Amino acid sequence: MDRLSPAKARSRSASVDSGATSLTLIEQVQARDGEAWKRLVDLYAPLLRHWCRRWGVRSEDVDDVLQEVFRAVVVGLRGFRRDRESASFRGWLHGVARHKVLSLIRRGGSQAPGGTNFYERTLLLPDPATDDSDDEEGTLVGDLYQNALRLVRLEFEDRTWQAFWRATVEGEAPAAIAADLGVTPAAVRQAKSRVLRRLKDVLGESPRS
Known part of the structure; x- marks a missing residue:
């Protein structure tokens, strides 16, 4: 301080x-800081659950999707770069979640959430650049920023x-x-x-x- x-x-x-001047939360996670990882999961899990619900993922499959997403984050976060003004972790995470939901549907075939019609409809899941947020997502993003404010307060x-x-x-x-x-x-x-x-x-x- x-x-x-x-x-x-x-x-x-x-x-x-x-x-x-301290490290960002993303940098701490990239450095394999366990406490930082827990904070990241706590911050972003509600938003991930919202995206899953919005995309029609069955409630019993949501936890599996989140597990797959966070596993992918562990592997891929070192490659995440914010070298463009449009780059953001939330947008990157949205893309990872979208990919994992599509993978779940493809693996499930007719047993995917909502059946074949859902599969066909979800092949065109919106990407981070075109997916408009709804009121609930706006509230969740507000909560995300409020929680992040608590993290930086003592700095x-x-x-x-x-x-x-x-x-x-x-x-x-x-x-x-x-x-x-x-x-x-x-x-x-x-x-x-x-x-x-x-x-x-x-x-x-x-x-x-």
Whole structure:
């Protein structure tokens, strides 16, 4: 956690802090960190279950699909790269899940969930680039970000977090926040940007700067 000296804490011109520098959750999982893996599963399992339900996977098959997806993540995550603005872990995971559901259907033949008609219909499962989210998915993605916020909270000095939260969640004007916290409005905007960047970075939603 970044700490400010008393002199800097009194300076209105000082930036709120220098920002977090720890590894992303994705990088920790790539490094075979067991606790990071558990956090990743906890974060993304609800969204995976939603995709399975949306694609018509039988409830008794959902756990098998999730097991296959996470097994594929273990094998393939080292190859995941965020070197394009459009690259995201969630989009990559969506593609892995789609592939595993199609594989389940093909293996099951007429015994696949929903029978042959389902098989034919699901051959064209939407891909991550065209699959529009629904209201439930929007809620789940919101929950995903809320849980990720809890993960990154302790990486930031308290004043940074207050500036971010009040500007982003409570919608207060930067000037009012700055006057209250004893920093400049530019520092408030910088704090907001840093926390949002870190949040997306942890979730694999954007390339690292």
